[in-house]
Amino acid sequence: MLEQIEKYFNNELSLSERKDFENQLANDSELVDNTAFYLNANLAAKNLANEKRKAEFEILRREISSRPVRKIKPLIWAMGVAASILLVVGFWWINQSSEMNTNEFANTYIHEHFENLPVKMDANADSLQMGLRLFNEQKLREAQVIFEAILHRKNNDSEAIKYAGITALRLAEYDKALEYFRSLGKQTNLFSNPGKFYEAITLMKQQPVNKKEVEDLLNEVIDNNLEGKKEAEEISEQLSVNSKQ
Amino acid sequence: MNFFSRNTLSDEAILKGIIGDGILQRTTENKLYEQYFYFIKDATFKHQLSVDEAASLYTDTILAFIENVKNKRFEGKSAIKTYLYQIFSNKCVDFLRKTATNKMSVHEAQPIQDWILAMPDDSKNVLQKLITDNEVNVLQEKIKHLGEKCQQMVLAWGDGFSDNQIAQELGYQTANVAKVSRLRCLDKLRELYRK
Numbered sequence: 001m002l003e004q005i006e007k008y009f010n011n012e013l014s015l016s017e018r019k020d021f022e023n024q025l026a027n028d029s030e031l032v033d034n035t036a037f038y039l040n041a042n043l044a045a046k047n048l049a050n051e052k053r054k055a056e057f058e059i060l061r062r063e064i065s066s067r068p069v070r071k072i073k074p075l076i077w078a079m080g081v082a083a084s085i086l087l088v089v090g091f092w093w094i095n096q097s098s099e100m101n102t103n104e105f106a107n108t109y110i111h112e113h114f115e116n117l118p119v120k121m122d123a124n125a126d127s128l129q130m131g132l133r134l135f136n137e138q139k140l141r142e143a144q145v146i147f148e149a150i151l152h153r154k155n156n157d158s159e160a161i162k163y164a165g166i167t168a169l170r171l172a173e174y175d176k177a178l179e180y181f182r183s184l185g186k187q188t189n190l191f192s193n194p195g196k197f198y199e200a201i202t203l204m205k206q207q208p209v210n211k212k213e214v215e216d217l218l219n220e221v222i223d224n225n226l227e228g229k230k231e232a233e234e235i236s237e238q239l240s241v242n243s244k245q
Numbered sequence: 246m247n248f249f250s251r252n253t254l255s256d257e258a259i260l261k262g263i264i265g266d267g268i269l270q271r272t273t274e275n276k277l278y279e280q281y282f283y284f285i286k287d288a289t290f291k292h293q294l295s296v297d298e299a300a301s302l303y304t305d306t307i308l309a310f311i312e313n314v315k316n317k318r319f320e321g322k323s324a325i326k327t328y329l330y331q332i333f334s335n336k337c338v339d340f341l342r343k344t345a346t347n348k349m350s351v352h353e354a355q356p357i358q359d360w361i362l363a364m365p366d367d368s369k370n371v372l373q374k375l376i377t378d379n380e381v382n383v384l385q386e387k388i389k390h391l392g393e394k395c396q397q398m399v400l401a402w403g404d405g406f407s408d409n410q411i412a413q414e415l416g417y418q419t420a421n422v423a424k425v426s427r428l429r430c431l432d433k434l435r436e437l438y439r440k
Contacts, residue, residue: 006428022368036380039361040377047403049401061278104272104275105272
């Protein structure tokens, strides 16, 4: 019944089917209830989606607001103005066609995938789950200690390597994150290995960005059908558009 | 120095990005949010709003714009900056008016969906009575009790994603498979709702 209701609102019914639906709606209380449910559910879903996006924008606002503002001395300020005029003229055309940079793609990915990590609800309180819970409570340093302790006991534990890498990435310890992801990427016995893709994401955060290295890694993920292929394709496509402009 | 790290997106890139897929879409939206972030500070001077009030209205403005682009209501007759500023100013003025006259209502009427407008009057009237804040709030709570995958699907549907986009985002093989799964999730939601 919901499918029929959806077809009606999406204008996917023929004229006669549409008329039948409307006639039935006038006489069938169950159809009315289901139609009201469909519309209320859509509004509810829309509200929740907006709430989620608002919360994400709020995190972004805090991040933007917390960026340091440097105070500039008058002479430097005057020189800055002169230089700015030149820059504005010189780079005006560039800004007209500019696209997102690697750092921004990485930020989006990290924000969407590494804010909360999956915790098994029914799992015993083993160390890994404890580390994940701490991570999700944003106690990143404490989570890091736990993941690294696991690796101290078993240095090839792929899950612990992955989460230690993600935690280091969140803590902006990029060199450390790279070590973990490179080690993960070398493991050949995994069903699904995101090591190479996470390594690329980490490199996208490092400044200055080594675009060649990022592109090579993304291509490796795509060519070998590794985990993160879809995102790698999207980012790769954008980077190639940028480089052509 | 990286000249490109704080660059601005052209209107064309913004519009292309918002209707793009996955990571491009969200990155564009975040970039758009950042690009006109200074509107918040302007509003604290011009309308004497607190930073939090202005930020909340600014977020609403960005979300309204994104929805208008997705629904093709933004026709591109003005620059995005002008369009956003107009929405934002109107929201600030509305907010001040409501605050000044103390008419801020906790339970504002739900906007009548475009969908219902085209229906015959009898059906429209009956349905409008059944679409209430209360039912929507109950459903919002019920959605949170769905499994994670179902929640993602239902939210994406509410956000206006097509089944094709949902399939790509959530890893379903085809749009049709995503549609069947989404409708099953809605069935589950209906069961929870009627319990």
